Amino acid sequence: MMGRQGWGIPPSVAAELRAHFLQHPAIEVELPWGGPEPDRERRSFPLLVTTTFGNAIRANIFNDEVWKPALAKAGVIPVREKRQRWKASRKDGFHVLPGTPTPP
Template structure:
């Protein structure tokens, strides 16, 4: 599925992106919603992070920000670089403006 962005950075306006994760309606999944309702519950069920405290709001997780969805991007990048992928190619795949950002 591709989606066209209507806001944000002027350079990005009108640019189409292929999405890996979409809602059942084909829209982009909001990262906060993904972290709160999908990712962190899955980590808790797997025993990677502590479960949400009883009576806590849906967004109230004791897990650190490093346990959020972004860790998947970082893990993917690390694995690809370790496997010998070009940092230039990886930067393009991740949507970074330069390989320096990828390596940072």
């Protein structure tokens, strides 16, 4: 099965993702947009991954506390030593995942 983004997804995975996204839809989160000035424009975006309070997750916290431990557990990257930083690797970052599947 090919997703609308042009990447292949096994039908069983697509069905599970579809069911999950229907049960847990994206949450609209208002985020600052543009430059660093404090009065910059704010826009709303639908996010699939948020904090328990429905806020955007800070990328560094997600990477260090969720993404990289999951990669290490799966054997993709080495487990870090206590009190050490994770080894940086853009090729293993969260953003290398394909786009979100769109339900039919």
